[in-house]
Amino acid sequence: MAPNDSAETNGGTRGTAAGRRKAARYIVPVAVAGVAAATIGLVPALASSGDPDLPKIGAQELIEKIAASDTEQLSGTVKISTDLGIPSLGGLAESFAPGGAGGDGGKGGSSAHPQERMTELASGTHTLRIAADGPDKQRLSILDNASEYSLIHNGDQVWAYDSKSDQAYHATEKQAGKDAGRDAGKKSGHPVPEGVPTTPKALAEQVLKAAGPTTSVTVDGTAQVAGRDAYKLVVKPKQSGSTIGSVTVAVDAKSGVPLKFTLLPAAGGKAVVDAGFTEVDFAKPDASLFTFTPPKGTEVTEADDAKAQHKADKGLGDLIPGADAAQLGAGEPGAKNTKVIGEGWSAIAEITTPGATGLPSKASGDVPAEAQQFLDALGDKVTGKFGSGTVFKTRLVNALMTDDGKVYVGAVTKDALVKAANSAS
Incomplete structure (x- = not known):
């Protein structure tokens, strides 16, 4: 399909000023690994079975379609690949983890703490399973060869469990860093620590909120992702000096949900971050996905204890x-x-x-x-x-x-x- 019409964003794009302000939050001193973790969430290119023939759509219309998407129920598998060019932290990462080497060191830390585990997504390729049933129920699991790390949000309860170490982390929604009450769940959409997007939708929203007069936005054909027809929205800086070459978001033609996110560097080469669904289902997930009881013998760390330990560790x-x-x-x-x-x-x-x-x-x-x-x-x-x-x-x-x-x-x-x-x- 030939490229569709284009649009250059202007002051009318919603959230422009807020997006710019949010961008400053990524700017922290050289905890470059931390900065990287706050800009991640992305996946290896998915195989395409041919470009579907879809009705033409304008860039502004597609942006509005994303914003209007009200899908609250879904489940699926997401592949995430991140190549920020950061040397391996090796033993250094463990030395700065809560409690020392291994993440606990017998000092009260927990390998199940969400903030620690989400930083893993700053490099390499990962497979995630996600599920959501409205603003109050979400589950995210990071799959490993022989283990699984799961983060579960159900109402005001947040649980994280690391099957490899048999450790769990427990907090209420307020303790987990959100505003108290039901509105917090609606704002966050998932129980992941603030500033760590892990789905194509979360990533796309951050980019579009930051769009403004310095940005070119076009619709560049179609694709098929996870068996669904999608439009390709391409976002590019109009300014020189940025390390970002372009961002491509594959948007589900029916629901408006972003299915894939790819960020290419201005210097060329493979994607810095690339995230997308390999499987997705918009049916209501099974309620059992959002319940969790620590297995017998599991070491459980409560949020208040973890907070006290974090203060003791200078990191x-x-x-x-x-x-x-x-x-x-x-x-x-x-x-x-x-x-x-x-x-x-x-x-x-x-x-x-x-x-x-x-x-x-x-x-x-x-x-x-x-x-x-x-x-x-x-x-x-x-x-x-x-x-x-x-x-x-x-x-x-x-x-x-x-x-x-x-x-x-x-x-x-x-x-x-x-x-x-x-x-x-």
Whole structure:
């Protein structure tokens, strides 16, 4: 099918301003792995059985179709593949996990904690099974060769269970980080930690909310995903300097539900993130999917206990000055230590770390050898009007941390970061 008509977004696209503000939340100091985890949720390309012949539809009309989609019941399998170009964390990841190596270390942490497990989606290929029955019942399972990790939301109860370690995590909806009450479920749509989209729909909504005058949106033919006919919505930056080349969303022609999401880098090569259904069913899921009772002998961690343990573990704060503070809101608009330079796809957040200190070094004895090795693998030394610093790279998000304690970060090139730092000096 030939490409359909196109539309360039403008101020009329709903949620534009809110989307830009939300984009700043991805901008945290070089917890690049954490930034990556907040921008994930995606899957390997799915085989197509031929492009279906569908009625023409305009870009704005297709966007409205997505927004109007009221599908609340579905189940299916999602394949997620993420290639952010981040070196393997190896033992470093375990050293910063709650409770030390293995995620618990006998210190009260839990390998079933959702925030810890969702970061796994920041790299590699994963198979997820998802199910939803309205705003109050969702289930997400990460499948492994011989184990399964499940996150279950039923009413005000949230359970997570890791079959490999036989550990469980339990919280009420409010403890899990949502607003209290039924409205929270409607807003979140799933029990996954805030900022970690895991379905094509969640990913598409984030991209479309951020769309504005700096964005080109077109309908580029059709596809078949998980046996269903779909339109392909293509979103591209009109600005230079972004690391994002394009985002393609396959939208179910009947329901308006996004079925597949693919983000290609401006530099070329395979997708940075690619997520899509391999199977999907819009019938009401079995009620048993949303019930959970810990098996006998399971170690259960309650949310309040996990929160206390998290406070005891400094995590990235020992490695990146101000990282913990940034993760707790430094990226929010209006934060005293943060401002946004530019707009749209080339927006860059400038963050002043508490104490205005740069990176610790191995020479100072502040950084373990394996941590320094990880930082060196990510970083390039740069200089400019601002002085000197280090650029930490992924295929999507890059961050410049200056030696005087400022961080410039966004989905932009290294040159764009240096330019921003120079202009702010």
